[in-house]
Amino acid sequence: MSEKMETEANVSNGSGTGYEKEESNLSPEDLSEMLAAGTKEVHEKAENTQFVKDFLRGRIRKELFKLGAVALYHTYTAMEEEIERNKDHPQFAPLYFPAELHRHEALARDLEYFYGPDWKSKISCSQATQHYVDRIHQVGQEDPVLLVAHAYTRYMGDLSGGQVLRKVAQRALKLPPTGEGLEFYQFDAIHSAKAFKQLYRSRMNELELDMAAKRKLVAEAVKAFHFNMEVFEELEEIGKTIQEDVQDAGMSVHGEMGGDISK
Ligand code: HEM
Numbered sequence: 001m002s003e004k005m006e007t008e009a010n011v012s013n014g015s016g017t018g019y020e021k022e023e024s025n026l027s028p029e030d031l032s033e034m035l036a037a038g039t040k041e042v043h044e045k046a047e048n049t050q051f052v053k054d055f056l057r058g059r060i061r062k063e064l065f066k067l068g069a070v071a072l073y074h075t076y077t078a079m080e081e082e083i084e085r086n087k088d089h090p091q092f093a094p095l096y097f098p099a100e101l102h103r104h105e106a107l108a109r110d111l112e113y114f115y116g117p118d119w120k121s122k123i124s125c126s127q128a129t130q131h132y133v134d135r136i137h138q139v140g141q142e143d144p145v146l147l148v149a150h151a152y153t154r155y156m157g158d159l160s161g162g163q164v165l166r167k168v169a170q171r172a173l174k175l176p177p178t179g180e181g182l183e184f185y186q187f188d189a190i191h192s193a194k195a196f197k198q199l200y201r202s203r204m205n206e207l208e209l210d211m212a213a214k215r216k217l218v219a220e221a222v223k224a225f226h227f228n229m230e231v232f233e234e235l236e237e238i239g240k241t242i243q244e245d246v247q248d249a250g251m252s253v254h255g256e257m258g259g260d261i262s263k
Pocket of ligand 1: 032035036043046047048052053056152153154156157158160161197225228
C-alpha cells in the first residue's frame with residue numbers, strides 16, 4: 001500500500017520533493033548509477049549517428065519519420081508484450097508502470113494518423129527492427145531480469161529527450177499543434193519527467209540483484225543502445241534511397257548524365 005501511495009505522490013507531484021535525499025544517497029554500486037555510467041559512451045555514439053543528428057536539426061522527411069514510427073511500434077509492441085508477461089516477476093514488478101509509460105497504444109494511433117485506417121496492412125517490420133524485437137522476446141522468455149535493461153534504455157531515453165524531439169518533429173513536418181502523429185512523445189500520465197525518472201531510478205535500485213546480475217544488466221543496456229543505433233543506421237540508408245527517388249523524379253536527365261560522366 002505504501003508503495004502505491006509513493007507512486008501516486010511522485011507521479012502526480014512535479015515538485016520533486018523527497019527525491020534529492022534519495023539522490024544524495026546514491027552509490028556507484030546502485031543499478032541506476034551503473035547503468036548511467038556504463039551506457040555513457042554508447043549514449044554519445046547514439047547521439048552522434050547521422051539519423052539522430054539530422055533529426056535534431058529538423059532535417060527529417062515525413063516518409064522517414066513514418067518509418068521511424070513503424071520501427072518504434074514493433075519495438076514497443078514486443079517490449080510491452082514481454083513486460084505484461086513478466087509484470088509479476090519480482091525483479092520486474094516494481095518497474096511496471098503501464099499507465100504512465102506504455103507506448104503501444106499511442107504508436108498505434110500515430111500510425112493510424114499517418115497511414116490511415118488500414119495502417120496495419122501497410123507496415124512491415126524492417127530487418128534491424130526485427131533483430132531488436134527478437135532479442136526483446138528472447139530476454140522476456142528466457143531471462144526476464146534483463147527486460148529491465150530494455151525498459152531503461154527506451155523509457156528513460158524517451159522521458160529525457162522526448163519533448164525536444166516532439167517540438168522538432170512538429171515544426172519540421174508541419175504536423176498539427178494538437179499532437180496528432182506525435183502521441184508517442186506525449187506522456188499524459190507523467191506531469192514531471194524529472195520526478196518520474198527519479199522514482200524509476202529508486203525502483204531500479206531497490207531490485208534485489210547481486211553485482212553479477214547488475215553487470216549483466218549494464219551489458220544488456222549497451223546491447224539495447226546498439227539495437228537502436230542499427231535501426232537508425234538502417235533508416236539513414238533508406239533515407240538515401242528516398243532522397244534519390246525525389247531527385248530522380250525532378251531531374252532525371254541530369255541524374256543520368258551525372259552517372260555517365262562519373263563512371
Ligand atoms: C538521458 C540527451 C539520444 C537514451 C539523456 C539526458 C540527456 C539526453 C540530456 C539526461 C537527462 C537527465 O539526466 O535527466 C539525448 C540527446 C540525444 C539522445 C540530445 C540525441 C541526440 C538517446 C538515444 C537513446 C537515449 C538514441 C537510446 C535509445 C537515454 C537514456 C537516458 C538518457 C537511457 C537516461 C540516462 C540515465 O539517467 O541513466 N539523454 N539523448 N538517448 N538518454 Fe538520451
